[in-house]
Amino acid sequence: MTDTAKLVLENGQVFTGTPFGATGETLGEAVFCTAMTGYQEALTDPSYHRQILVATAPQIGNTGWNDEDGESRLTKGDGPDPGKIWVAGYAVRNPTRRVSNWRATGSLDDQLREQGIVGIAGIDTRAITRVLRDHGSMRAGVFSGAALAGDDELRRRVQDQPPMAGANLSAEVSTDEPYVVPAEGDTRFRVAALDLGIKANTPRMFAERGMEVHVLPVGTTLDQIRALEPDGVFLSNGPGDPATADAAVELTRQVIEAGYPLFGICFGNQILGRALGRKTYKMRFGHRGINIPVLDVATGQASITSQNHGFALEGEAGEEFDTDFGRARVSHVCANDGTVEGVELIDGRAFSVQYHPEAAAGPHDAAYLFDKFAAAMSAAAEGKRS
Template identity: 65%
Template sequence: MTTTPAVLVLEDGRAFHGRAYGAVGETFGEAVFATGMTGYQETLTDPSYHRQVVVMTAPHIGNTGVNDEDPESRRIWVAGYVVRDPARTPSNWRSVRSLDDELAAQGVVGISGVDTRALTRHLRERGAMRAGVFSGPALGDHATLLERVRSAPVMTGADLAAEVATTEPYVVPAVGEKRFTVAAVDLGIKGMTPRRMAERGVEVHVLPATATVDEVYAAEPDGVFFSNGPGDPAAAHHPVDLMRGVLERSTPLFGICFGNQVLGRALGFGTFKLKYGHRGINQPVKDLATGRVEVTAHNHGFAVDAPVGEVSETPFGRVEVSHVCLNDNVVEGLRLLDRPAFSVQYHPEAAAGPHDAAYLFDRFTALMEGQRA
């Protein structure tokens, strides 16, 4: 383990000292915390964390090392990584290298030895904010480092989907007999998502975030999917226009996370930034139609501003809030009553768990089945 000193500087001036973890240097992003006890490899490779410095609330990170089966995308996307007690030696039969080595190889600047409990409490009280991690030659006096942090870009107003999405279309074939074709708009899609659809006999055509309506329908889809992704939904003008084009055609539609926010905007609702967001794999969500409570995976700092408990009129018919978070009553899902479309704010692909929301992919295939009939 390195003994190179490092410091995390928040934009409100508070600093946390520790040791370099991963690459040595400097990095900037929005400081957020993730509450999952496991699944750090999936978190690191989730494109929704682009331009964020992720603080892990679980104290021991890196115990199972890194393998080549669990990444959710082609690279690590977090801007920086903050942990308390990194594993000295990974131990798992699938491990092929240490997390420290993987972070260093991909140039991810991190810091260890930080009191992540105190840091998380600070972010809960003050809200997510810009941060910088500095180590080695990048270290300097506090005033200089703080000035650099405060000059970094903010997340509000950031249009980031095209920065993480695929630049070329690709196809994930159906497993077994092909039942449906889905055009999936990549706003920061996780690799497990098209696999979950493929397991249900869906051939998934993954398209860039910049795809046009004509390019979406060139795949002759039975349904259209809008993925998770990073950034401020208020700045995502192209995905919103694309979503409206799909709604106009009444094609079965399913959106998750960023896709839920895009659907909200397409229907005429606003979005807003949460104080510190929901990030982790242990968030309780209630399905308002069934009363069932699901433990779900989240990664979002923005939410849809829609009325809970009433039906709203929109240009595309009636819509209702289908799910809410039990921690803060934030909107966690939308359902159209006059068109085959719905969305959720969380991640039903269950990488790295839990599996409570896997039924949503079945709901999507049922919509396509109904439309075909």
């Protein structure tokens, strides 16, 4: 049994393989990602907190692990900790036996062991993906070593854990203290970024455009934001059920009422949508990958996007609706299934998208949204001067 690991789904299906990374027990929601590359960025994405990630790509670990590609927030001391893994567990088909990349500082298996991430290898991850597509994302567990037991007992442990629906997780991944990512070159704008589970590349994308980013804890108040005298406010990605994020929704309403330009990504899109009066729902199996097509309703332009979400906003392509802050509309939709991928106030003061324009990992089609935010802040500044 020392060479045995089991992935158990809440519907009773059991997949038997070998331990990968740490041995023991881990519980979470089983979800799949269709990306062929970018496993380090995915594993360190705080949006995967409390989820067991199933990789559909058959071979994982070829490029090892490095000190540069992680997407975690700052977590210790005064320097970045880009290597913190946030997934609850990892399931792969064929872990590579040899690392081959000049940037690698170690292997994926070693890093999983070092951080205590329980994984499983040697299973048919595409078969698991078909189950999750047919029946939806579900609670699961990975068990190895001393944690192994009879299948009925393992299923009981899986079913005893709380579901993702109703989970309020932002505070578990948000920064404890504010920190600043300085602008590259001259500072054009100052951005207050609410950390709901922010990825490291997002402040970098702002910084490249001359924006000084103040990353703030999830419990930040409007008075604390005002004290920074920002030119705009950003709502980050993050894990959990947006229906539980009442405090972030109320803060967003206050930010809009105060007149700050606002931009949101992923979880931030759901928060803005709720602030505008829309409801959210849990998707059957979500969108997780780096090749998902999104349509801009106004222009008809398609972007290939990186996504990681299991909840979405209600609405239809091009739908316009009244809010407490003026007219708004559904600005973007997924070309595959019509899921809402963006909302905005028609006057341009606030907008958000469900996908990840910071593209870590993923395509860069949507990077223009950072420039759109800069334009909104510039227009707001001009309005104040006139």
